[in-house]
Amino acid sequence: MTVHHDLNPFLQVEGLSKTYQPGNAAVPPVFEHVNFDIHQGEFVCIIGHSGCGKSTILNILAGLDDATEGYAIMNGKQVVGPSLERGVVFQSHALLPWLSALNNVEFGVRSRWPKKKPDEVTAHAMHYLDMVGLGKAAHKKPHELSGGMKQRVGIARAFAIEPQMLLLDEPFGALDALTRGTIQDELLQIVQATRQTVFMITHDVDEAILLADKVLLMSHGPRARIAEIVEITLPRNRTRASIHHDPQYYAIRNHLVDFLVNRASPSVTNHASDVQQRHQQPPVVRPGLAALKSETNPANIHILQRSAP
Numbered sequence: 001m002t003v004h005h006d007l008n009p010f011l012q013v014e015g016l017s018k019t020y021q022p023g024n025a026a027v028p029p030v031f032e033h034v035n036f037d038i039h040q041g042e043f044v045c046i047i048g049h050s051g052c053g054k055s056t057i058l059n060i061l062a063g064l065d066d067a068t069e070g071y072a073i074m075n076g077k078q079v080v081g082p083s084l085e086r087g088v089v090f091q092s093h094a095l096l097p098w099l100s101a102l103n104n105v106e107f108g109v110r111s112r113w114p115k116k117k118p119d120e121v122t123a124h125a126m127h128y129l130d131m132v133g134l135g136k137a138a139h140k141k142p143h144e145l146s147g148g149m150k151q152r153v154g155i156a157r158a159f160a161i162e163p164q165m166l167l168l169d170e171p172f173g174a175l176d177a178l179t180r181g182t183i184q185d186e187l188l189q190i191v192q193a194t195r196q197t198v199f200m201i202t203h204d205v206d207e208a209i210l211l212a213d214k215v216l217l218m219s220h221g222p223r224a225r226i227a228e229i230v231e232i233t234l235p236r237n238r239t240r241a242s243i244h245h246d247p248q249y250y251a252i253r254n255h256l257v258d259f260l261v262n263r264a265s266p267s268v269t270n271h272a273s274d275v276q277q278r279h280q281q282p283p284v285v286r287p288g289l290a291a292l293k294s295e296t297n298p299a300n301i302h303i304l305q306r307s308a309p
């Protein structure tokens with residue numbers, strides 16, 4: 001787990017709110033007072049019930065939608081409009097159907113570096129296709145690829161432009177469980193190799209624990225908020241096969257599921273003024289470390305020893 005001490009986060013989201021009918025007081029904002037930071041190289045997941053505004057937040061970070069209030073500052077500049085500095089992958093792969101997998105990735109690479117020579121563009125694109133295990137399928141057209149392979153091409157294309165920030169909107173949502181697991185492993189390896197900064201929406205608690213440094217938990221809308229930030233304190237060398245054996249795993253998993261099932265309704269006990277709330281950072285919790293402490297607590301070790309056969 002990397003501990004970040006820099007005071008200037010790479011991405012700073014401050015007082016963000018979205019109202020679809022700003023002039024109509026009867027229509028409350030979808031979300032409000034959304035504050036969080038993302039540091040360079042961090043992988044951040046956001047989880048919350050359907051309709052709380054996750055995709056809207058991602059689209060605002062991508063520059064594809066505008067906030068009603070508040071702003072996002074990336075690398076010292078306010079996010080306004082789309083940019084190749086931010087790569088986006090949606091649930092549907094959005095490949096150009098008449099181009100091969102390689103040509104689809106090359107298309108992104110050429111847009112990002114128009115002066116790159118053709119053989120450099122190809123080598124660069126192949127490097128990322130190899131990373132997602134598609135080197136051999138590089139010349140196939142999208143209709144010749146499975147759903148999982150198409151999504152891999154989309155991921156290769158997004159990583160290949162080496163954006164400052166990658167925004168993933170449920171990229172594996174439409175895939176079967178087996179394919180999803182394989183691509184999660186690949187993504188984990190790529191992220192560990194590139195230290196790419198990622199903001200990802202997922203509905204899958206296990207996916208979030210596997211991939212994220214921290215998970216933003218969103219309360220229900222309307223007036224949804226980031227209710228809590230959960231630090232995933234598991235060591236970074238995670239694998240899908242071994243993660244369940246870590247004593248922290250179930251504590252973190254239970255914490256996330258408990259939030260979604262029991263605690264996602266907005267709190268009515270926040271007495272801070274509207275202005276205070278607009279700048280209030282969500283509490284940060286580390287349920288994994290609490291589990292580790294209780295494991296090393298002499299009282300618990302005693303119980304474990306007594307109950308051993």
Ligand SMILES: Nc1ncnc2c1ncn2[C@@H]1O[C@H](COP(=O)(O)OP(=O)(O)OP(=O)(O)O)[C@@H](O)[C@H]1O
Nearest residue numbers: 020030048049050051052053054055056057201221
């Ligand atoms: N163009 C629009 N006009 C009016 N309301 C909208 C518009 N787009 C989204 N909304 C509403 O804003 C809310 C948030 O939508 P959003 O897609 O961001 O939620 P989400 O958390 O990503 O949902 P899901 O998990 O189902 O994808 C929803 O209640 C939705 O109906």
